Amino acid sequence: MNEAIHPPIDPNEGYVTEDGRRIGGVVMEMKHITLRFGGVEAIKDISFDIREGEIRAIIGPNGAGKSSMLNVISGFYNPQEGEVWYKGQIRKPMKPFQVARQGIARTFQNIALFEGMSVLDNVMTGRLNHMKASFLDQGFWWGKAQREEVENREKAEQIIDFLEIQAIRKTPVGRLPYGLKKRVELARALAAEPQILLLDEPMAGMNVEEKEDMSRFILDVNDEFGTTIVLIEHDMGVVMDLSDRVVVMDYGKKIGDGTPDEVRNNQEVIDAYLGVSHD
Amino acid sequence: MALATPPAGAPQSVPALLARNVAQFGSKPAYREKEFGIWQSWSWSEASEEIEALAMGFLALGLEKGDYLAIIGRNRPALYWSFVAAQKCGAIPVALYQDSPAEEMAYVLEHCGARFVVCGDQEQVDKVIEVQETVHGIDQIIYVDKRGMRKYDHTHMNAMEDVQSEGRAGHYRLEPIMREREAALGYDDTCVMLYTSGTTGKPKGVVLSNRNIIETAKNSSEFDHLDVHEEVLAYLPMAWVGDFIFSIGQAYWTGFCVNCPESPETMLTDLREIGPTYFFAPPRIFENMLTSVMIRMEDAGRFKRRMFHYFMDHAREVGPKMLDGESVGAMDRLKYALGNLMVFGPLKNTLGLSRVRVGYTAGEAIGPEIFDFYRSLGINLKQLYGQTEASVFITQQPDSEVRPDTVGVPSPGVELRIDENGEVYYRSPGVFVEYYKNAESTASTKDAEGWVATGDAGFIEPDTGHLRIIDRAKDVGKMADGSLFAPKYVENKLKFYPNILEAVVFGNGREMCTAFINIDLTAVGNWAERNNIAYSSYQELAGHPRVLETIQSHVEETNQSIAQDEMLSGCQIHRFLVLHKELDADDGELTRTRKVRRNIIAEKYSDLIDALYAGKTEQYTETEVTYEDGRKGKITATLELRDAKVVPTGAPAQVAAE
Numbered sequence: 056m057n058e059a060i061h062p063p064i065d066p067n068e069g070y071v072t073e074d075g076r077r078i079g080g081v082v083m084e085m086k087h088i089t090l091r092f093g094g095v096e097a098i099k100d101i102s103f104d105i106r107e108g109e110i111r112a113i114i115g116p117n118g119a120g121k122s123s124m125l126n127v128i129s130g131f132y133n134p135q136e137g138e139v140w141y142k143g144q145i146r147k148p149m150k151p152f153q154v155a156r157q158g159i160a161r162t163f164q165n166i167a168l169f170e171g172m173s174v175l176d177n178v179m180t181g182r183l184n185h186m187k188a189s190f191l192d193q194g195f196w197w198g199k200a201q202r203e204e205v206e207n208r209e210k211a212e213q214i215i216d217f218l219e220i221q222a223i224r225k226t227p228v229g230r231l232p233y234g235l236k237k238r239v240e241l242a243r244a245l246a247a248e249p250q251i252l253l254l255d256e257p258m259a260g261m262n263v264e265e266k267e268d269m270s271r272f273i274l275d276v277n278d279e280f281g282t283t284i285v286l287i288e289h290d291m292g293v294v295m296d297l298s299d300r301v302v303v304m305d306y307g308k309k310i311g312d313g314t315p316d317e318v319r320n321n322q323e324v325i326d327a328y329l330g331v332s333h334d
Numbered sequence: 335m336a337l338a339t340p341p342a343g344a345p346q347s348v349p350a351l352l353a354r355n356v357a358q359f360g361s362k363p364a365y366r367e368k369e370f371g372i373w374q375s376w377s378w379s380e381a382s383e384e385i386e387a388l389a390m391g392f393l394a395l396g397l398e399k400g401d402y403l404a405i406i407g408r409n410r411p412a413l414y415w416s417f418v419a420a421q422k423c424g425a426i427p428v429a430l431y432q433d434s435p436a437e438e439m440a441y442v443l444e445h446c447g448a449r450f451v452v453c454g455d456q457e458q459v460d461k462v463i464e465v466q467e468t469v470h471g472i473d474q475i476i477y478v479d480k481r482g483m484r485k486y487d488h489t490h491m492n493a494m495e496d497v498q499s500e501g502r503a504g505h506y507r508l509e510p511i512m513r514e515r516e517a518a519l520g521y522d523d524t525c526v527m528l529y530t531s532g533t534t535g536k537p538k539g540v541v542l543s544n545r546n547i548i549e550t551a552k553n554s555s556e557f558d559h560l561d562v563h564e565e566v567l568a569y570l571p572m573a574w575v576g577d578f579i580f581s582i583g584q585a586y587w588t589g590f591c592v593n594c595p596e597s598p599e600t601m602l603t604d605l606r607e608i609g610p611t612y613f614f615a616p617p618r619i620f621e622n623m624l625t626s627v628m629i630r631m632e633d634a635g636r637f638k639r640r641m642f643h644y645f646m647d648h649a650r651e652v653g654p655k656m657l658d659g660e661s662v663g664a665m666d667r668l669k670y671a672l673g674n675l676m677v678f679g680p681l682k683n684t685l686g687l688s689r690v691r692v693g694y695t696a697g698e699a700i701g702p703e704i705f706d707f708y709r710s711l712g713i714n715l716k717q718l719y720g721q722t723e724a725s726v727f728i729t730q731q732p733d734s735e736v737r738p739d740t741v742g743v744p745s746p747g748v749e750l751r752i753d754e755n756g757e758v759y760y761r762s763p764g765v766f767v768e769y770y771k772n773a774e775s776t777a778s779t780k781d782a783e784g785w786v787a788t789g790d791a792g793f794i795e796p797d798t799g800h801l802r803i804i805d806r807a808k809d810v811g812k813m814a815d816g817s818l819f820a821p822k823y824v825e826n827k828l829k830f831y832p833n834i835l836e837a838v839v840f841g842n843g844r845e846m847c848t849a850f851i852n853i854d855l856t857a858v859g860n861w862a863e864r865n866n867i868a869y870s871s872y873q874e875l876a877g878h879p880r881v882l883e884t885i886q887s888h889v890e891e892t893n894q895s896i897a898q899d900e901m902l903s904g905c906q907i908h909r910f911l912v913l914h915k916e917l918d919a920d921d922g923e924l925t926r927t928r929k930v931r932r933n934i935i936a937e938k939y940s941d942l943i944d945a946l947y948a949g950k951t952e953q954y955t956e957t958e959v960t961y962e963d964g965r966k967g968k969i970t971a972t973l974e975l976r977d978a979k980v981v982p983t984g985a986p987a988q989v990a991a992e
Contacts, residue, residue, distance in 0.1 A: 216369070224371060275481075275482060
């Protein structure tokens with residue numbers, strides 16, 4: 056199942072979607088990735104690509120290896136076998152600070168915010184990689200440090216405005232309801248101005264209205280900033296509506312890859328979701 | 335009526351006032367808006383430059399003299415500029431309620447024949463595009479916020495920024511045209527057209543002239559000694575005449591600064607940051623603020639709570655007197671000053687009302703205890719009575735003559751008359767020109783001598799000259815036994831209880847009064863929380879037996895208070911129910927300014943009314959609801975109908991229940 060189901064598009068060229076978004080060439084490619092934890096094979100020989108500006112979903116039943124895949128994409132896990140090609144180069148194992156600086160940001164399945172800090176401060180932490188002033192300058196908040204803070208605050212405020220969280224700007228995150236925390240997490244990820252944004256179950260535990268809001272924000276982010284988005288999601292309706300292409304995983308293997316329609320009609324996918332006996 | 339003519343050379347239009355302000359207060363802030371977390375400001379000269387660029391941009395797009403330009407969106411400087419820019423082009427601005435459904439918008443846009451529509455953001459643009467399926471007169475759409483607009487068809491659509499750049503680029507060509515149109519504006523030309531909220535039937539377009547607006551702004555500013563140093567927060571709907579008078583009329587007359595909040599949700603924070611000196615809010619806002627203060631005090635520590643109540647008790651006694659300038663003993667003054675230091679000052683600061691010099695409330699009756707609460711804190715809160723047709727002001731309370739039960743004395747320049755049926759009539763320089771394309775309604779509202787019927791029944795207190803309003807004239811009816819039926823009077827008494835958000839009383843032509851009650855989710859929800867009462871929905875809470883008991887006690891107390899007024903004692907409520915859903919403007923049950931639409935409610939819930947009069951104790955009902963996105967759904971409920979004790983008054987038809 057390494058061949059993509061969709062008709063091949065030249066990896067260096069893009070296309071324009073029905074709703075007028077421009078999808079670029081391949082920005083990241085997974086080639087024959089295998090990831091093991093001791094004796095457990097979490098991911099078995101998976102290959103797929105991510106195009107610039109698209110919304111790429113990874114779906115699959117619980118334990119299919121989706122979150123592990125996301126961690127491979129972000130560079131947090133190093134696969135035992137296979138290659139990750141990112142911006143035309145093979146990506147070597149990285150140190151955490153290198154992971155953070157490669158232009159990939161993410162949100163977490165379980166919210167990982169600083170609960171005691173305000174929304175604004177949380178969003179500002181997303182700007183950390185854009186602050187270059189020396190320790191001394193920052194200590195005295197002088198010269199470059201001051202200029203940088205103003206610039207970064209401005210950027211953070213634009214994102215606060217974009218995600219419509221002005222009213223909670225100064226509220227400690229711990230006091231916010233779940234749906235808003237998720238939005239703050241998205242804000243922090245966006246603050247890093249990533250080229251690729253990884254969303255791990257952005258709608259988990261949300262009610263219908265919160266899901267609608269979040270869907271709109273995901274589409275807006277993709278549309279306004281041209282950010283490539285990779286998302287894991289269980290809500291099939293959301294996935295099929297939002298994404299341009301979908302990778303389906305089951306027991307660490309890729310069982311489908313293509314447009315939502317192609318995936319929906321794929322027998323293996325249907326089996327995995329409805330359940331058939333495994334050999 | 336003798337028309338006042340301005341002295342030669344005095345500004346005769348809003349654009350002329352703008353020019354005067356640029357000359358007099360050029361560098362003083364005229365507008366502020368919080369954006370990206372910072373208050374951005376524009377001085378009068380900067381605002382004027384923006385407005386002229388916009389006006390010339392409108393001209394470049396082909397805005398003609400006499401065209402109608404509709405404005406839809408939340409309060410933002412750019413939209414206020416659109417009003418004046420339209421006037422500079424000789425066009426007539428029309429403001430629309432931004433939360434009105436597409437069909438209502440379609441009616442107004444069709445009725446005024448708007449050629450240009452200025453929208454705040456994508457949401458409004460979408461509505462206008464929907465409207466364009468049926469209304470074909472719209473030529474150009476201009477939007478302020480660019481977000482999400484990239485993929486729209488821009489053949490007849492422009493971002494305001496681009497319109498302004500075009501105007502700036504073409505100023506050699508366009509400026510003379512603009513100057514010419516601006517100079518042609520006269521005192522009796524139309525300044526603005528505002529649609530009435532439509533408590534009855536379709537909205538009517540009220541045409542207000544420059545004379546109406548400028549004379550009213552001048553008189554009312556002088557009445558309250560407003561000057562160039564005032565700060566106001568513009569947060570009420572721009573389509574409402576009050577906002578037009580405060581944020582454009584008075585602001586341009588006196589040159590004070592208009593502050594626009596960052597978003598509707600941040601209004602209370604922004605209020606606190608700005609600290610307005612001149613503040614208007616409908617009673618609902620004051621109620622909400624008081625409710626939240628009281629809820630937070632309940633949660634405060636015992637020491638704070640006792641301190642709060644100790645000083646508030648004292649303030650209720652002497653605070654209003656001190657505001658009215660009556661004599662108060664030295665000890666009381668000292669105690670009040672101490673209270674101010676420890677409680678009132680910090681509290682006012684938290685509410686953002688520290689600097690309020692003149693505060694007004696209007697639109698609905700305000701509960702006496704709410705009113706007194708703010709006055710006892712030393713906030714000069716007053717009441718006014720007004721209408722779109724009067725350019726707001728009919729009566730208002732002068733400083734030191736403030737009482738919760740009156741609406742004040744006639745505003746400067748206003749004459750009052752009460753006809754034999756008790757209906758209030760007025761005549762003033764602010765009286766509207768006409769209803770647009772509706773000569774019939776104009777004639778039935780305004781007579782040849784310029785007297786306008788308010789539609790409200792009231793009387794003038796002989797000794798003080800203050801006007802008191804009882805109810806809508808057409809709502810005042812007769813019970814079956816011939817006694818007076820004034821539903822609003824009873825509803826207001828009910829609504830003064832924090833637990834009751836809305837009440838609708840029925841009984842015209844019947845032998846007894848009944849009521850629908852809406853609980854206030856904030857207050858009742860908090861009460862439920864403190865009493866460990868679990869509930870999963872509004873409906874469940876509204877039907878909880880203990881909630882019903884509480885409401886019943888409120889109804890019975892109200893009955894006792896009504897019984898004391900001989901004329902109205904027949905209006906006591908015999909039976910009531912608590913509604914399973916909140917009355918909502920989206921369902922047509924309230925007007926956009928949250929006034930009850932009695933007939934629509936009576937029709938929609940006729941099964942419930944019948945059940946109340948049939949003496950049933952339970953009734954199953956299905957109600958259609960409209961969600962925010964316009965979809966419709968249905969909710970079902972079985973409601974408990976209760977009897978309330980009434981006070982016998984010896985009237986023939988009285989039947990004491992239970």
